[in-house]
Amino acid sequence: MPAAAPAPAPRVLVATAVPVERDAVAQAFPGPADELPLPGATLLRLGRRDLIAAGVGPALAAASTATALTAAALAGTPYDLVVSAGIAGGFAPGAPVGSLVVADEITAADLGAETGDGFLPVTELGFGTTAHHPPESLVRAIAAATGAAVGAALTVSTVTGTAARAAALRARHPRALTEAMEGFGVAEAAAAHGVPVLELRAVSNPVGPRDRAAWRIGDALAALTEAFGKLAPVLESWSPHEPAES
Ligand SMILES: O=C(O)c1cccc(C(=O)CC[C@H]2O[C@@H](n3cnc4c(=O)[nH]cnc43)[C@H](O)[C@@H]2O)c1
Numbered sequence: 001m002p003a004a005a006p007a008p009a010p011r012v013l014v015a016t017a018v019p020v021e022r023d024a025v026a027q028a029f030p031g032p033a034d035e036l037p038l039p040g041a042t043l044l045r046l047g048r049r050d051l052i053a054a055g056v057g058p059a060l061a062a063a064s065t066a067t068a069l070t071a072a073a074l075a076g077t078p079y080d081l082v083v084s085a086g087i088a089g090g091f092a093p094g095a096p097v098g099s100l101v102v103a104d105e106i107t108a109a110d111l112g113a114e115t116g117d118g119f120l121p122v123t124e125l126g127f128g129t130t131a132h133h134p135p136e137s138l139v140r141a142i143a144a145a146t147g148a149a150v151g152a153a154l155t156v157s158t159v160t161g162t163a164a165r166a167a168a169l170r171a172r173h174p175r176a177l178t179e180a181m182e183g184f185g186v187a188e189a190a191a192a193h194g195v196p197v198l199e200l201r202a203v204s205n206p207v208g209p210r211d212r213a214a215w216r217i218g219d220a221l222a223a224l225t226e227a228f229g230k231l232a233p234v235l236e237s238w239s240p241h242e243p244a245e246s
Helices: 019-026 058-074 136-146 163-172 183-192 217-237
Strands: 012-016 034-038 041-046 049-053 081-090 100-108 112-115 118-121 149-155 176-180 197-206
Touching (some): 019 041, 034 058, 041 058, 049 058, 058 183, 100 136, 100 176, 136 149, 197 217
Parallel strands (some): 012 049, 012 081, 100 149, 149 176
Antiparallel strands (some): 034 041, 100 197, 112 118
8 A cells, every 4th residue: 555645734824923023933934935915914925834923912913813814714725833923021030031932821911800909810700711722742842842941921911111010920920931912812813713822932031120221132033033943843743633722
């Protein structure tokens, strides 16, 4: 009997916030790129990987990601995996500037209600969800290939600018390694389509008191390019058999 043909590499959508992050990811995938206009955003197609600068913040990131997922599904070429990627703030000491983090949990850290007794997550108000969980085996494989630390990636709508807020977030989320603004929005869109999600972040600044001089965006973008270079073979050999979670 002839050997079965190898499964095609998974179709992957990488959603960054801004074009400079998208271009840092694209540098890891040499070859010609096609541009495909969508409502509100443009896809950059590099083989079986599509890259989108989905916008800053969870709402725009969710809308753009959902548009790309829907367009792919309607074209009969649905994605197998969505990756939220970009720069982030890092919580000390686990995620120093320049380091890489792959999320085993993507958490909406400020989705809820403030009360006299503290913050209540939206789930305790009886709504929705506050966390998505990427496929465990893929997270482990990516950490091994890239040297990324594994932990929770927080998504916020307001960038932390004080030590007190950083401490409050860490008290509520002791496993948090990063803070960024898109991961949960991207994950909500992926979950609505039943597609697994990852979040990969390169740390550009510490989470804490506002200090623009301490930002190392260039270093973080270079770390992102290097990480996606190491990630490519892992993604290509990954088989999307682990069920998507919510
Ligand atoms: O002006 C400031 O103080 C300031 C501080 C942190 C981030 C910003 C941004 O406008 C960048 C938002 C953009 O980058 C990601 N990002 C990077 N670092 C962080 C962070 O510490 N907390 C939240 N988001 C961060 C984020 O995902 C956005 O795409 C301005």
